[in-house]
Structures are given as structure tokens and as C-alpha cells.
Amino acid sequence: MLGDALGAIRHGADVHLVRVQADVGPGFPRFTIVGLPDSSVSEAKARVRSAFHHAGLPFPKGRITLNLQPASLKKQGSWLDLAMAVAILRASATPPIPRDETVFVGELALDGTIVPQQGLSAIGLRMRDEGLSSLCVSADQSLPWPFDDMFQISRTSNLADVAVMLRQNQVRGVVSSSRSAKRVAEDRRAPLLCGHxxxxxxxxxxxxxxxxxxxxxxxxxxxxxxxxxxxxxxxxxxxxxxxxxxxxxxxxxxxxxxxxxxxxxxxxxxxxxxxxxxxxxxxxxxxxxxxxxxxxxxxxxxxxxxxxxxxxxxxxxxxxxxxxxxxxxxxxxxxxxxxxxxxxxxxxxxxxxxxxxxxxxxxxxxxxxxxxxxxxxxxxxxxxxxxxxxxxGDPLDTWAEKVRKARTLLQGGSSVLTNDAKHLLWRTCERLHASERDRAKVAALATTIAALDGRQEVSSPDIEEAIAWRRPGSLSPSRNAAT
Structure with a gap:
């Protein structure tokens, strides 16, 4: 019989979803994993077999073949242990266990316990991009708090609990956020700036x-x-x-x-x-x-x-x-x-x-x-x-609030330069033989200055201040006049 389960692996910067396909059939007992597994993935055979035994689950006695799809992608790590076990459970279950698109991530200990993995943020982003909404992890797995709104999270302590959920078709909807990293107010002390x-x-x-x-x-x-x-x-x-x-x-x-x-x-x-x-x-x-x-x-x-x-x-x-x-x-x-x-x-x-x-x-x-x-x-x-x-100067808390409001104005994208500001920018850049990059950066600085002062209209004083900040040594009108 055939069964499958979704898992995930990470290769440095890349995250890949892997479909584990299990074929359990008659023949001389043999456990084979194909699909470019490295040694850590191949060693999962011993972990999965021992986890079945200690969880009180019957391990198939026939020929077991696991295919890690896509087969052309090198697989490494222990992230696929739980997905492999679930694929075998689905392939050997009587009556058959319904298939779903839950992603199973976890390493199996020899006693059947599901060991939490570190670094699931990238996997969550990949699941969201692929339109997947169900995730099964260890009961001790710590997850970022946005996951609670993004996914249905199933938490299990061991393989026996996973088998019960599969038979009862409860993988979806068994939600618990008890181990999610809760949002806490971070203590940020303002640095001491005397003057400045x-x-x-x-x-x-x-x-x-x-x-x-x-x-x-x-x-x-x-x-x-x-x-x-x-x-x-x-x-x-x-x-x-x-x-x-x-x-x-x-x-x-x-x-x-x-x-x-x-x-x-x-x-x-x-x-x-x-x-x-x-x-x-x-x-x-x-x-x-x-x-x-x-x-x-x-x-x-x-x-x-x-x-x-x-x-x-x-x-x-x-x-x-x-x-x-x-x-x-x-x-x-x-x-x-x-x-x-x-x-x-x-x-x-x-x-x-x-x-x-x-x-x-x-x-x-x-x-x-x-x-x-x-x-x-x-x-x-x-x-x-x-x-x-x-x-x-003003307290940094005051400046931080101004920055937040300025970001909101800038994200709106409705700032405009007055005719006088455009003329001053063009005249100054022409006189100083400024590059197009200088022109663009001065305009961007002036827009930020106006937003920091709570304005969407960029005026000539904003251009003048931006020129002074841009490059005192090369864009300063006073230096140009002196030379």
C-alpha cells in the first residue's frame, strides 16, 4: 500500500518542502530510502523503527521503500523523521488513513518522543507562500507568535499520539499555542545623550x-x-x-x-x-x-x-x-x-x-x-x-514618536515638491555639477525632512537642509562659492 506525508528541510538559505512517499508491500523485510538522502537521513531508519517499537505501534514486516520527492534534491538533517513515520503509518494502516496537506516537522528519539527543531521561521514562510495552513510539531516546540494566526498548529509529544490523531482525522484543528514565543514588551532604555x-x-x-x-x-x-x-x-x-x-x-x-x-x-x-x-x-x-x-x-x-x-x-x-x-x-x-x-x-x-x-x-x-x-x-x-x-535636545522618546509618524507619511507616498523647491534643487545641482544620484538623494532627504516635520509638501528650506546633510564637503554652496 502507498502512503505519503509532507515534510520540510533547510539547506542554509533555502527551504524545501519534501513529500515523503511510502510503499509497504510483501517480500523479504527491507527498509530502503531513496531520493538522495545523506547519512543523517539514512540513519532515520533506525530511529523510526525504534520509535514504532517503543510507541507500541506495529512496524510493517514487509518491504518498505521511502521516496523523498523531489528525488533530485539532496536531503540532509533529521527534519524528515516525523514525516517518514507518518508516511509509513498511512501506508500500513487498516482502514486507510485519509491524506491531508499537513506539514510534519520533528526528529524522532528512540523512545518515540518527538524532539523539537530549531529555526522554523523559514519553513513557516515557505508554507505560507505555498498556501499550506496546517503544521504538526513537537509539544515542546517554540514558535514565533505570528504562527498562531498563520497556521493550524498540532502539537504532539510522541509518535503514539500522532497515530491516534491520524486515525481520528484530528491532525487539522488540534491547535495549541502554549509553546509559542509570546509577544512581550521589550525593555528599551534610551541612551544618554548630553546635548547633541x-x-x-x-x-x-x-x-x-x-x-x-x-x-x-x-x-x-x-x-x-x-x-x-x-x-x-x-x-x-x-x-x-x-x-x-x-x-x-x-x-x-x-x-x-x-x-x-x-x-x-x-x-x-x-x-x-x-x-x-x-x-x-x-x-x-x-x-x-x-x-x-x-x-x-x-x-x-x-x-x-x-x-x-x-x-x-x-x-x-x-x-x-x-x-x-x-x-x-x-x-x-x-x-x-x-x-x-x-x-x-x-x-x-x-x-x-x-x-x-x-x-x-x-x-x-x-x-x-x-x-x-x-x-x-x-x-x-x-x-x-x-x-x-x-x-x-528633546528626549529621544519624542524623536522616536516623530520618526514613527514620519514613516507613516512616507509610506503613503503622497509627498510633493513645490515649484520653488524643484527650481532650487535643479539650480544647485547644476551649479555644483552634481550627479543624478546626488539629485535623487537630495530629493529623498528633503522628503524625509518634510515628513519628520509632519508635512507632505517639500519646500525650499527642506532642500537647503538636505543639501547641507548630503555632503558638506562637495554639495555645500558655501564651499562652491569659495572655490
Missing amino acids: QVEQRLLAICAAGRHSLLLVGSPGVGKTTLADSLSYLLPDLTEEHALEVAAWQEITNPTYAFSLRPPVRRPHHSVSQRSLLGGGRFGMPGEATLAHHGVLLLDEMLEFSHAAINALREPMDTGVIECTVNGKLTRFPASFQLIATANPCPCGYRGYGDCSCAELDVRRYWMRCPGPILDRIDMVHHVNRQTNVGQR
Whole structure:
């Protein structure tokens, strides 16, 4: 007789649904698994046989053949144990057990207990894309809370309980969310920023429009503190984006706790190009992908290797990283917000105090960051310690609320530039010989500034402020006039 069950496997970044087909027939007792199983899948024969015995279930005595479909896909891991057992139960049951589209995910212990698996967010997203709505997992399985609304979740402790549910046709509808990761209020303490009134507005603009930012300043001036403060102003992710983040985070951190907060990745400056972008033999995601829908913070950016920084060109434009893994084109999402800090020179005090660096050393220092990368950074700000004295900015909670409202306005997409603003933008860019990228980024910054102030109409002062933030060294009208 024939029986089948749906399971799922994950190969690094890829998730595949696997249909396990079981054929139980007469003949010399033999248990065969076909469909490109690796050793961990082939070893499931011993786990399944022992689980049947300890669960008090009769194991078929004839010839058993399991086919893992699609047969051309390499299968690995223990995710298919439960699906294999269910397929055998359906193939050997009398009377026959009705077939359904429930996805069974779990590893079988020798005593028949269903062992929970780590990293089910990606499988849930794939099930949703395929239109599947029923999931069977271990009673101890922890799941993100959006799963409770997305699927009918059946939880079982052992294989014997699964057999009872199958015979009673109760796999669908046996719902329990007792082990779902509950949504809790996350304790976010506002960082202490003494003064920094100008920088607070800068960070709010950056957070509202997800603009990239470079902070330049001497050692100890507060660049890293400001960069870290940005995450406090970012609004929570949608459940959809949070699940995407969890799906990638769980690849490198199986114990990742589901959260709506945007991820913040801070790679060390010694990170390699592959670690930053991902790929390799097993197709592991890099720091840029782990910062998807969040922040990629490059502290002391000019200390990173030239190759690593230069490799961020395409991801900053497209939000996607394309690489070849085992001869196959693989795409990693990388829609991150780049925040970087840098010293003005090797010693760190050029323009801020006594600098001992030669002009050639300073040029070599900045050559570590390619010009195309600097051109892709939306905002550049020179942090000055003296501007912080005696200034008292608004509480960060106030700025966070403004950012949230600005995001709502920007998502509406109804912002328009006034005729005066269009004329000022065109005239300034023509006079400074600005590129089309400069023109587009200034317009985007001005739109964000207007939204942060609660306006959908972009005026000339918004354009002027955007030009000042865009590139003080290259787009500043005062510098152009001086030269």
C-alpha cells in the first residue's frame, strides 16, 4: 500500500518542502530510502523503527521503500523523521488513513518522543507562500507568535499520539499555542545623550527615511555612541519583516529569540569580504544579510579592508547579494541601513586639534574607502565636541514618536515638491555639477525632512537642509562659492 506525508528541510538559505512517499508491500523485510538522502537521513531508519517499537505501534514486516520527492534534491538533517513515520503509518494502516496537506516537522528519539527543531521561521514562510495552513510539531516546540494566526498548529509529544490523531482525522484543528514565543514588551532604555541637539535631528532624519550615514570625528567625540543610539529611534518591524529576519538569523544562531526589533550587526573591522557578504561552500549568510531590515554598523569604517567595503556597492543600491554556491546562483537579501564612523586621519585629530599626519598619509587613509561607496552614503556629518556644550535636545522618546509618524507619511507616498523647491534643487545641482544620484538623494532627504516635520509638501528650506546633510564637503554652496 502507498502512503505519503509532507515534510520540510533547510539547506542554509533555502527551504524545501519534501513529500515523503511510502510503499509497504510483501517480500523479504527491507527498509530502503531513496531520493538522495545523506547519512543523517539514512540513519532515520533506525530511529523510526525504534520509535514504532517503543510507541507500541506495529512496524510493517514487509518491504518498505521511502521516496523523498523531489528525488533530485539532496536531503540532509533529521527534519524528515516525523514525516517518514507518518508516511509509513498511512501506508500500513487498516482502514486507510485519509491524506491531508499537513506539514510534519520533528526528529524522532528512540523512545518515540518527538524532539523539537530549531529555526522554523523559514519553513513557516515557505508554507505560507505555498498556501499550506496546517503544521504538526513537537509539544515542546517554540514558535514565533505570528504562527498562531498563520497556521493550524498540532502539537504532539510522541509518535503514539500522532497515530491516534491520524486515525481520528484530528491532525487539522488540534491547535495549541502554549509553546509559542509570546509577544512581550521589550525593555528599551534610551541612551544618554548630553546635548547633541543637532545630532538628534540628524539621527531622526536617518531613522525616518532609512538613510545611510557617515559620522566623522576625533576619538572620544561620541561617534559610536551616536551610531548606537539610532537603533532606539527605529520603529518596530512588521510581523512579515520580523519573520524574514528570524529566518536568516536562525541559520547562524539557532537559539535566536523572535523579536520585532530591527537587527543591528556590528562586524569587527578585521571581517573578511566573504564574512561580510556571505556565500562559501555551504551558502551561509554574511553580516549584510543578517542586517536585513536593520542596521549594518561599521565602526571605524576606514580600518576595514578595501575589498570588504568595496563589495557593498551593489547591495547598497539593490538590497540583494548575488553569489555562486556550489555552482548555483544564490540570492541573499541585504536591505540594510549602513551607519559608519571614521576618524578624519590616521591619528584622529585633523581639524580637531594637533594633527601629526602628513597630507599623503591622510589621502592614503581615505583611499581605503572607495569614492563610489562615499557617493552612495546619503548623509555625512562631522561631529564637533564644542557644539554639544550647553545644548539640550528633546528626549529621544519624542524623536522616536516623530520618526514613527514620519514613516507613516512616507509610506503613503503622497509627498510633493513645490515649484520653488524643484527650481532650487535643479539650480544647485547644476551649479555644483552634481550627479543624478546626488539629485535623487537630495530629493529623498528633503522628503524625509518634510515628513519628520509632519508635512507632505517639500519646500525650499527642506532642500537647503538636505543639501547641507548630503555632503558638506562637495554639495555645500558655501564651499562652491569659495572655490
